[in-house]
Amino acid sequence: xxxxxxxxxxxxxxxxxxxxxxxxxxxxxxxxxxxxxxxxxxxxxxxxxxxxxxxxxxxxxxxxxxxxxxxxxxxxxxxxxx
Numbered sequence: 001x002x003x004x005x006x007x008x009x010x011x012x013x014x015x016x017x018x019x020x021x022x023x024x025x026x027x028x029x030x031x032x033x034x035x036x037x038x039x040x041x042x043x044x045x046x047x048x049x050x051x052x053x054x055x056x057x058x059x060x061x062x063x064x065x066x067x068x069x070x071x072x073x074x075x076x077x078x079x080x081x082x
Contacts, residue, residue, distance in 0.1 A: 001027075004072045007065050011058060020077035026069050028058050037062055039070060 004013040004026065012029045019025065024039045033049035035058065042062050047055060062069065 002072070002076045004065075004069055006068050007061065009061070011061065013062075013065075013069065015073060015076050017076070024070060024073050026062065026073070028062075030054075039066060039073075042066065 001014045001016060004015075007013050010030050013026050014029070016027065025045060026037055026039065028035050028037065028050075030050075033054070035047040035050050035055065036045040037043065037059065038045050039062070042059060044055060044059070050058065
């Protein structure tokens, strides 16, 4: 699970290698909570245990760091990523 570098804070932004065939997205974890966000456009795919307030904060971070996340996706997934 490669972690996206350059995003500080309590959330861990990462990818699963087996997801490289899907459209670009990022997983987010903190303690026992996890969510998946699609990128381009940024949209929540699913959520487990994050509050609506936290989801709004995570979405704001993703929008702010979208280019960093997309670059990390391409570095990780290479030709397999969409």
